[in-house]
Amino acid sequence: MIDLRSDTVTRPTQAMREAMMAAPLGDDVLGDEPTVQALEAKISALLGTEAALFVPSGTMANQLAIRSICEPGDEIIAHRESHIIHYETGAPAALSGCMIAPLDGPRGLFEPEQVRTAIRNRDQHNPVSRMLVMENTHNKGGGTVWPVAQFAAVAAAGRDCGLHVHIDGARLMNACVALNIAPTSFTQHVDSVSVCFSKGLGAPVGSALAGSTKLIARARRFRKMFGGAMRQSGLLAAAAIHALDHHVVRLADDHANARALARFIAEIPGLMLEGTPDEVPTNMVFFSLDQRLGTASEFCARLARYHVAAIPMGPRRVRMVTHLDVSATDIDAAARSIHAAATEPHTA
Numbered sequence: 236m237i238d239l240r241s242d243t244v245t246r247p248t249q250a251m252r253e254a255m256m257a258a259p260l261g262d263d264v265l266g267d268e269p270t271v272q273a274l275e276a277k278i279s280a281l282l283g284t285e286a287a288l289f290v291p292s293g294t295m296a297n298q299l300a301i302r303s304i305c306e307p308g309d310e311i312i313a314h315r316e317s318h319i320i321h322y323e324t325g326a327p328a329a330l331s332g333c334m335i336a337p338l339d340g341p342r343g344l345f346e347p348e349q350v351r352t353a354i355r356n357r358d359q360h361n362p363v364s365r366m367l368v369m370e371n372t373h374n375k376g377g378g379t380v381w382p383v384a385q386f387a388a389v390a391a392a393g394r395d396c397g398l399h400v401h402i403d404g405a406r407l408m409n410a411c412v413a414l415n416i417a418p419t420s421f422t423q424h425v426d427s428v429s430v431c432f433s434k435g436l437g438a439p440v441g442s443a444l445a446g447s448t449k450l451i452a453r454a455r456r457f458r459k460m461f462g463g464a465m466r467q468s469g470l471l472a473a474a475a476i477h478a479l480d481h482h483v484v485r486l487a488d489d490h491a492n493a494r495a496l497a498r499f500i501a502e503i504p505g506l507m508l509e510g511t512p513d514e515v516p517t518n519m520v521f522f523s524l525d526q527r528l529g530t531a532s533e534f535c536a537r538l539a540r541y542h543v544a545a546i547p548m549g550p551r552r553v554r555m556v557t558h559l560d561v562s563a564t565d566i567d568a569a570a571r572s573i574h575a576a577a578t579e580p581h582t583a
């Protein structure tokens with residue numbers, strides 16, 4: 236099976252497993268986990284923040300930022316298609332009592348003026364506009380990278396209005412590799428950042444929240460409350476350190492593979508690629524299906540019989556993601572399978 240469902244499916248490499256086995260361990264809740272502390276220091280240095288916190292998932296990293304900043308009744312401004320709205324189980328409402336003001340905009344991006352317009356007047360009727368979340372890369376938007384100037388302008392609009400600005404940076408390193416820039420080009424404009432080690436970076440588990448010492452101290456308490464404080468988590472932190480040392484530069488390979496896959500898909504009858512192959516920004520390829528190919532779930536089920544796994548991201552929309560465990564050769568094979576699944580005599 237060539238698994239293009241997500242970049243979360245990667246298995247730790249042999250070298251990563253060895254790094255995990257060699258890691259010195261302690262008890263992170265008791266405050267003496269050397270490998271977790273090393274990872275947290277490495278992440279703060281990379282992202283240019285005062286502090287960082289290792290957490291089990293990207294969802295927890297985002298939700299700790301929200302819980303640490305917002306009060307019940309507060310409002311978070313975010314793109315309508317953002318991960319915190321669609322894929323975090325309603326957690327902003329459930330865990331922090333917040334509502335979200337959704338913004339529209341192409342491919343997950345929006346403009347400074349939209350943020351200014353979304354800010355509520357301070358009036359007893361209104362929720363308090365408290366936080367702005369910018370997703371980079373933007374998942375549902377197509378693996379979109381925020382242009383730095385637009386990103387800086389939107390973040391500045393948020394901060395000027397007194398908002399806490401947070402990056403949902405599950406794939407921030409993909410954005411940085413795509414633009415060949417340091418993460419601080421984005422993070423210098425914001426107050427907190429979440430990053431995932433378990434996506435393109437290829438670690439089995441783990442994410443981090445980075446921000447000020449004050450924010451991270453609050454988040455550490457809520458991590459305990461949410462059940463995410465871990466003990467000999469240096470085993471996992473070692474995998475994340477290895478990923479940061481060895482799997483960042485190679486994200487460019489995933490991006491090249493995604494573009495190659497998009498070039499194949501653009502040629503297959505009945506599949507409508509979103510944008511042109513050269514516009515595929517990072518490691519995700521999205522396309523929609525002609526009516527006669529059935530629904531996205533039906534198409535993905537058919538594709539599985541040709542040994543390619545993908546996931547439906549809408550009634551007729553399919554997502555494919557490249558990662559550490561798919562080679563350029565796999566992409567050629569996947570392309571042949573996708574062609575076969577799209578052209579086999581079938582159904583409606």
Ligand SMILES: *Cc1c(COP(=O)(O)O)cnc(C)c1O
Nearest residue numbers: 292293294295318370374403405
């Ligand atoms: C994957 C992802 C997350 C976090 O997901 P977890 O599965 O909880 O680690 C957060 N934001 C975005 C944009 C993501 O793609």
